[in-house]
Amino acid sequence: MTGEFELIEPEEAEGFGDEWEEIDVSDTEADRIARKRDRKFSEFRKRIKDADQFKVEQSVFDDATFAAIYKLVQDGYIEAFGGPISTGKEANVYEALGDDDTDVAVKIYRINASNFRQMRNYLEGDPRFEGIGNDKGKIVLAWVRKEFANLERARKAGVRVPEPIAVERNVLVMELVGLVEDRARRLSEVNVENPETAFEVVREYMRRLYSAGLIHGDLSEYNLIIHEGELVVIDLGQAVTIHHPNANEFLQRDCTNVASFFTRQGIDVDGDELYDYVTDVEPDN
Numbered sequence: 001m002t003g004e005f006e007l008i009e010p011e012e013a014e015g016f017g018d019e020w021e022e023i024d025v026s027d028t029e030a031d032r033i034a035r036k037r038d039r040k041f042s043e044f045r046k047r048i049k050d051a052d053q054f055k056v057e058q059s060v061f062d063d064a065t066f067a068a069i070y071k072l073v074q075d076g077y078i079e080a081f082g083g084p085i086s087t088g089k090e091a092n093v094y095e096a097l098g099d100d101d102t103d104v105a106v107k108i109y110r111i112n113a114s115n116f117r118q119m120r121n122y123l124e125g126d127p128r129f130e131g132i133g134n135d136k137g138k139i140v141l142a143w144v145r146k147e148f149a150n151l152e153r154a155r156k157a158g159v160r161v162p163e164p165i166a167v168e169r170n171v172l173v174m175e176l177v178g179l180v181e182d183r184a185r186r187l188s189e190v191n192v193e194n195p196e197t198a199f200e201v202v203r204e205y206m207r208r209l210y211s212a213g214l215i216h217g218d219l220s221e222y223n224l225i226i227h228e229g230e231l232v233v234i235d236l237g238q239a240v241t242i243h244h245p246n247a248n249e250f251l252q253r254d255c256t257n258v259a260s261f262f263t264r265q266g267i268d269v270d271g272d273e274l275y276d277y278v279t280d281v282e283p284d285n
């Protein structure tokens with residue numbers, strides 16, 4: 001059941017925000033909290049470490065990660081944690097209760113497990129990350145900030161993405177697409193009833209992203225989720241600007257993946273055609 005897909009309106013498509021300013025990855029408040037280890041933080045850490053949903057093997061977080069969560073709780077972005085939605089290669093995603101009784105998704109990067117070499121390849125050549133250096137911690141922090149900035153930029157360009165809410169160190173809080181009790185599904189998991197419209201929406205979002213100067217870089221049926229007929233693009237951590245030396249290669253790969261998924265759904269499209277469609281309009285910057 002996928003319902004009818006509808007494009008969102010790009011009302012806020014002017015201006016691309018200030019993410020071109022250098023992204024600051026210096027010592028964070030979370031690092032300071034972790035170092036100080038006052039009683040309140042220690043109690044919080046113990047409580048959350050013992051909570052069932054954090055007990056799974058892959059989610060052994062370091063102190064600074066607990067401190068980042070603590071800071072987000074103190075600042076009111078997270079009220080309570082729900083269960084894990086996903087435990088991926090580099091990050092775990094949890095459901096949580098956010099400000100004002102809204103459900104949020106909390107994506108926590110596991111710094112130690114992250115694949116730095118691969119991350120570096122995406123950061124290198126992105127003008128936003130000039131001079132980031134080789135420090136593992138800094139690279140992951142820059143990555144999470146980049147994901148936040150990419151979500152913001154995509155949203156402004158009229159691409160339906162989860163609304164980014166807050167970022168603290170290696171933890172990103174964003175709108176939860178769907179509901180805790182009725183979770184959004186990946187396109188790969190559902191039976192797409194109207195692939196024609198779904199494809200039209202996806203290719204329009206790819207085009208809007210491109211004209212906003214961004215290339216997703218990992219687009220496929222696994223990073224497109226749907227809920228109540230709404231298609232949402234997720235996982236923009238690796239998205240690069242069109243100035244990146246490999247931007248074109250990434251875009252071609254995205255087009256190939258998306259086209260092959262929709263070909264399997266019976267749509268007559270190939271990667272090159274999709275590429276031409278997406279790049280038909282010159283980017284603004």
Ligand SMILES: Nc1ncnc2c1ncn2[C@@H]1O[C@H](COP(=O)(O)OP(=O)(O)O)[C@@H](O)[C@H]1O
Pocket residue numbers: 085086087088089090091093105107162174175176177178184185186222223225234235236
């Ligand atoms: N904002 C969100 N709302 C609902 N589900 C989400 C959200 N973000 C991520 N997810 C779920 O978590 C999974 C992993 O998230 P993703 O950002 O793709 O991380 P990864 O890098 O591990 O692939 C997604 O496939 C999706 O099922």
Ligand SMILES: [Mg+2]
Pocket residue numbers: 222223235
């Ligand atoms: Mg993903």
